[in-house]
Amino acid sequence: MLRFIARRLALALITLLLLSAIVFAISNVLPQDVGRSILGPFAPQESVDALNHKLGTDRPRLEQYIDLLKGIVTFDFGDSYQSGQPVGDLIKTTLQNSAKLAILALLITVPLGIFAGTMAALRRDTVIDRVIVMLGLAGSSLPEFVTSTFLVVILGLQLDLLPTLANWPPGANIFTQIHYLLMPALALVLVYFGYIARMARAGMIVAMESDYTRTAMMKGLSRGRVIRRHVLRNALLPTIAVVATSTGYLFGGLLAVELIFNINGLGRLLVTAAKAKDLPVLQAGVLVIGIIYMFATLIADILISWLNPRIRLGSEN
Amino acid sequence: MTGPVLPTIEPPPPGAVPVATTSAKKIARRETIRLLLHRPEFLIGVGVTLFWVICAIGGERLAPHDPYAGNPLFSHAPPGADGWSFVLGTDRLGRDVLSRIIVGSQDVLVAAPAAAVIGVALGTLLGLVMGYYRGLVDDVLSRFVEAFLALPVTLVALLTLVVLGSSTKTVILVVGLLFAPIVARTVRAAVLAERELDYVQAARLRGENGPVIMSREILPNITGPIVVELTVRIGYAIFTISTLSFLGVGIQPPSPDWGLQISEEYSMIINGYWWTVFFPSLAIASLVIAANLMADALQAVLQR
Numbered sequence: 001m002l003r004f005i006a007r008r009l010a011l012a013l014i015t016l017l018l019l020s021a022i023v024f025a026i027s028n029v030l031p032q033d034v035g036r037s038i039l040g041p042f043a044p045q046e047s048v049d050a051l052n053h054k055l056g057t058d059r060p061r062l063e064q065y066i067d068l069l070k071g072i073v074t075f076d077f078g079d080s081y082q083s084g085q086p087v088g089d090l091i092k093t094t095l096q097n098s099a100k101l102a103i104l105a106l107l108i109t110v111p112l113g114i115f116a117g118t119m120a121a122l123r124r125d126t127v128i129d130r131v132i133v134m135l136g137l138a139g140s141s142l143p144e145f146v147t148s149t150f151l152v153v154i155l156g157l158q159l160d161l162l163p164t165l166a167n168w169p170p171g172a173n174i175f176t177q178i179h180y181l182l183m184p185a186l187a188l189v190l191v192y193f194g195y196i197a198r199m200a201r202a203g204m205i206v207a208m209e210s211d212y213t214r215t216a217m218m219k220g221l222s223r224g225r226v227i228r229r230h231v232l233r234n235a236l237l238p239t240i241a242v243v244a245t246s247t248g249y250l251f252g253g254l255l256a257v258e259l260i261f262n263i264n265g266l267g268r269l270l271v272t273a274a275k276a277k278d279l280p281v282l283q284a285g286v287l288v289i290g291i292i293y294m295f296a297t298l299i300a301d302i303l304i305s306w307l308n309p310r311i312r313l314g315s316e317n
Numbered sequence: 318m319t320g321p322v323l324p325t326i327e328p329p330p331p332g333a334v335p336v337a338t339t340s341a342k343k344i345a346r347r348e349t350i351r352l353l354l355h356r357p358e359f360l361i362g363v364g365v366t367l368f369w370v371i372c373a374i375g376g377e378r379l380a381p382h383d384p385y386a387g388n389p390l391f392s393h394a395p396p397g398a399d400g401w402s403f404v405l406g407t408d409r410l411g412r413d414v415l416s417r418i419i420v421g422s423q424d425v426l427v428a429a430p431a432a433a434v435i436g437v438a439l440g441t442l443l444g445l446v447m448g449y450y451r452g453l454v455d456d457v458l459s460r461f462v463e464a465f466l467a468l469p470v471t472l473v474a475l476l477t478l479v480v481l482g483s484s485t486k487t488v489i490l491v492v493g494l495l496f497a498p499i500v501a502r503t504v505r506a507a508v509l510a511e512r513e514l515d516y517v518q519a520a521r522l523r524g525e526n527g528p529v530i531m532s533r534e535i536l537p538n539i540t541g542p543i544v545v546e547l548t549v550r551i552g553y554a555i556f557t558i559s560t561l562s563f564l565g566v567g568i569q570p571p572s573p574d575w576g577l578q579i580s581e582e583y584s585m586i587i588n589g590y591w592w593t594v595f596f597p598s599l600a601i602a603s604l605v606i607a608a609n610l611m612a613d614a615l616q617a618v619l620q621r
Binding site for chain 1: 460461463467468469472475476480481559563564566576583586587589594595598613
């Protein structure tokens with residue numbers, strides 16, 4: 001087990017290096033004069049040079065890349081071009097808000113998705129099964145901003161059930177915050193419910209048709225007991241992987257949802273940075289989201305191999 | 318609907334006679350089309366897509382109003398305003414929403430398939446090389462692919478478009494490039510399954526070189542998964558490109574692109590102007606679902 005974890009960690013480290021290289025390379029495709037683009041075309045050359053020196057954008061590319069790598073460890077990514085605040089602080093504050101939304105969405109989606117997928121598998125080829133599969137497919141194929149606008153128009157404006165913007169009054173307690181976050185979380189539930197339900201359904205069907213389930217049934221165990229003790233723990237392995245991947249995407253794929261519901265999260269920070277061409281914020285934000293996603297996948301891999309020794313032993317040999 | 322009665326052909330045993338004769342190929346293709354036409358979800362998908370294609374081709378000739386001309390007298394007029402002159406209402410500048418939706422189909426219907434084609438072409442090339450040569454080449458490229466897949470496509474596209482500047486052309490190129498690693502992974506898996514088969518071994522023993530084996534022997538045998546991947550990618554391209562337009566880094570104004578319309582109006586939704594975002598959202602949803610329905614049907618038929 002330890003050897004497996006060590007191997008996965010080493011691979012993750014390589015991926016992290018490549019990831020940062022890719023992000024850095026994209027941000028530096030064009031030879032750009034950062035000082036000039038901040039100060040505008042009429043600023044005197046001396047002030048442009050001075051600003052470039054202050055920002056460190058006049059140094060060799062390799063040196064700047066090493067700074068970015070150091071930043072991953074120390075969480076110091078320099079200052080925002082736009083506001084002058086440290087990028088690390090900006091990311092930390094906004095990430096907390098994004099995390100609130102992502103956790104609320106996960107707390108609803110995961111049980112709901114697993115329950116719906118299991119129901120669909122147990123009632124295979126019935127109306128319930130079809131409805132769950134179709135709902136999941138429709139939800140996961142639509143862009144988040146489309147599902148969000150549907151929710152805002154129907155639940156917020158026409159039925160007036162939930163607040164349309166997620167701006168709770170300052171000092172609001174956790175329940176009020178959840179009330180305000182419910183609609184954006186629902187938008188995410190609609191998107192991710194389908195993936196989880198589909199995996200849970202597929203896993204259940206494979207496990208139900210396996211030999212060990214048949215043996216357990218023939219031993220005379222009750223159907224409920226067979227499903228709880230034998231089917232579920234095997235069936236949910238692929239679902240864990242999907243939950244991990246969606247956790248990663250929940251932290252990064254929130255751009256549109258945060259924008260529509262006006263949440264001061266990492267996603268909205270990135271869009272604002274994109275509009276202002278604030279590269280340090282953009283570069284660090286994309287990198288942080290990539291790292292979160294990587295860790296989510298890593299944890300899923302370890303969890304799955306712990307639950308299923310066949311995978312762990314297979315990769316060691 | 319019953320198609321012409323065709324002789325049922327036995328699928329060739331795996332690895333046997335890979336290059337089918339022309340007539341057998343034609344029969345197989347006709348059989349695929351017949352099976353597709355029997356699937357209601359495929360017909361719905363084709364119907365909806367055709368509707369939007371007609372809108373895109375008709376463009377301003379079909380639109381009841383000028384999609385670009387505002388009218389301050391009719392700013393945010395609700396659906397049915399002015400004696401049903403504005404069936405779906407108007408936006409903040411008094412532009413007709415229906416006309417903008419009709420003309421707004423043009424950009425995405427060109428950009429999404431173009432991006433998908435670029436992604437699949439590059440991804441196929443990459444996947445062939447990775448799957449065929451394996452070894453060090455595969456290891457190195459696989460690491461890169463994995464690193465790319467750790468980032469949501471929308472996010473990398475956002476970063477790239479900020480650096481390069483947005484235009485419809487760059488959007489197509491960037492989304493296409495970012496799809497390539499995803500396609501490569503699928504193609505690589507298909508190549509790995511093929512490369513051990515007898516016909517590839519035979520070609521190798523004949524002394525054919527790598528590029529020839531990849532393009533003449535393996536490629537024709539993995540067209541099924543590639544075609545499926547292409548249709549799936551078109552759906553994702555519509556998804557990604559409309560999201561990028563919504564975020565303001567995709568298709569640029571004054572285009573009446575659907576994502577862009579929503580991006581221009583969503584902040585005013587709390588004032589009750591739901592029609593300016595609801596109808597473009599419906600348009601995007603219908604097109605994305607139509608593309609997915611066609612992809613699903615194609616997948617079911619080609620991988621039967």
